[in-house]
Amino acid sequence: MHRSIIVKILIQNNIYQNSTTNFTMIKKVFLTAGAAVMLAAVTSCGKLDPLTADNFVCNPNPLVEEGGQVNATVTVTYPEKYFNKKASITITPVLEYATGETAGTPVTFQGEKISGNDQEINYKYGGTGTFRCSFLYKDEMAASKLRLDFDAEVKGKPYKLPSVYIADGVIATESLCSAYGNTPAYAKDNFVKDTFDKYIATMIYQYQSTNLRASESEKKQEVKDMQAAITATKNQDRREFEGLDMVSTASPEGAYSLNERLAAGREKSSAAYLNKFLKKAKMQGQITPEQIAEDWEGFKELVENSSIQDKQLVLNVLSRISDPDRREQEIRNLSAAYKELADEILPQLRYSKVTATVRNIGHTDDEIADLWKTNKDELTVEELLYLANKSGNDVKEAIYKYTQNKFGKDLRAANDLADLYYTQGKYAEAENLWKSILNKDANNPQANLNMGLVAMNNGDWQAAQTYLGKAGDCVEYGEAMGTLLTNKGQYAQAVQSFGDVKSNNAAVANILNKNYSAAKSILDAVKDKNAMTYYLAAIVAARTNNATGVGENLRKAIGMDSSLKNKALNDLEFAKFASTLNNL
Secondary structure (H helix, E strand, O other): OOHHHHHHHHHHOOOOOOOOOOHHHHHHHHHHHHHHHHHHHHHHHOOOOOOOHHHEEEEOOOEEEEOOEEEEEEEEEEOOOOOOOOEEEEEEEEEEEOOEEEEOOOEEEEOOOOOOOOEEOEOOOEEEEEEEEEEEOOHHHHOEEEEEEEEEEEOOEEEEEEEEEEEEOEEOHHHHOOHHHOOOOOOOOOOOOOEEEEEEEEEEOOOOOOOOOHHHOOOOHHHHHHHHHHHHHHHOOOEEEEEEEEEEEEOOOOOHHHHHHHHHHHHHHHHHHHHHHHHHHOOOOEEEEEEEEEOHHHHHHHHHOOOOOOHHHHHHHHHHOOOHHHHHHHHHHOHHHHHHHHHHHHHHHOEEEEEEEEEEOOOOHHHHHHHHHHOHHHOOHHHHHHHHHHOOHHHHHHHHHHHHHHOOOOOHHHHHHHHHHHHOOOHHHHHHHHHHHHHHOOOOHHHHHHHHHHHHHOOOHHHHHHHHOOOOOOOOHHHHHHHHHHHOOOHHHHHHHHOOOOOHHHHHHHHHOOOHHHHHHHHHHOOOOOHHHHHHHHHHHHHOOOHHHHHHHHHHHHHHOOHHHHHHHHOHHHOOOHHHHHOO
């Protein structure tokens, strides 16, 4: 050994005092130092030392479910003179839980003298490396540990290093947003208790005349048809004549004041004729009159639909001149077009138009319910769906099945029966019915939305997206899309999609988007609160450091669903509230 090295060792061991130092002692130190150097040489050629949790940083820790995945970024630090130049380490992340474990994608680090494309670590200075690990989330992973397994190799000789645990548990609040809690899309009934029939007759007047001709009144077929419909209501139990609306007008030619007088005169003569008819028929009904001095809107519509060659010129005048007298004069100046207007258009605007209204008196709620028991065949499809939507589940199911059989081409009863099954937890029956609807109508919006819920429950986000793409007309679309976006980790977009929906799922989206006050307001407004409503309220309290709120809401949740106690004890959302959990 070189003399300078020996002297250095002697000085460090307080042995080298002067030149008279005992030679036997010097020899002993020399042998000790030599052994140390040899051990270091052997270690540098042998196996790598085990790594510890201190060598790793996991972000996040604890782990978090996002978009149905548990993702983490791991940073590893290798110390100086650790990584043998001819060594490699393959690290396999493993998420370990009570019922098993799931391995992630391995990553390999290599020394400077290893040929390959893996991350290289310098021997002299050490270094850091990063890698991502990802696991498809399932409920068992809520109580779990992230473990790293090591397969090392030095100079072609493989061996294992001890495993290291670097993170505990998964915050899985996202999984609380479930399509099972969504409102399925209902196919609404179009029931209206009373409907109205309209009968229209137009009585045309001659140029500048207020005299109602027989050819335009009692001899005109549409007038006779209207009068027949009115008088028929005397012998119809559920039909009732409501009255007459009448609009009288003049064509837009000549002075405006003249046209006002013509419209008023035509109203008077038409009303006299109609009152005479009602008196003779012994019918009660009021005439509601209206006058339009010049029917420019009717004029415009007739011109647009005509074959007049210069109609665009006429329409341009209508659009740029508001004064009626100037407008009429400008149209007259279009001499080529005016003759066609006078012959084809203007005569149609000298009229009294009469609309008779007849009310069809519908069944009352009590009558509909009674007919279901006594003579259901008299009920219309709208009445049946209306009754079902007002009834309890047992009656509802029977009505839907009857309606489905009687009105097979109307798919609403089948959809709503499937909705009923879905809310009762009969998911297979619901899915089969929705599939049968789509076999008949692939674009049915309600069935598509509801199959989107089924796809979400199966974790098939792509299929859910496809189904919802055909369901935009449904009022439940925003809620369904909000649920999908939440489960895809797109929380801000989910909040927008939910809009004003007050549901547990909408609250989850706001919690994950860190809108805690909004989440609390939503949960307070949920109409039919269940155990999960209060459990989510406890999470909001935990995230806002409200220990009292955590305890109160968890007790309510557990009171409604005792299984939530064990969930709460293992939920990392409540990790800082151990004393509160102990008192549940």
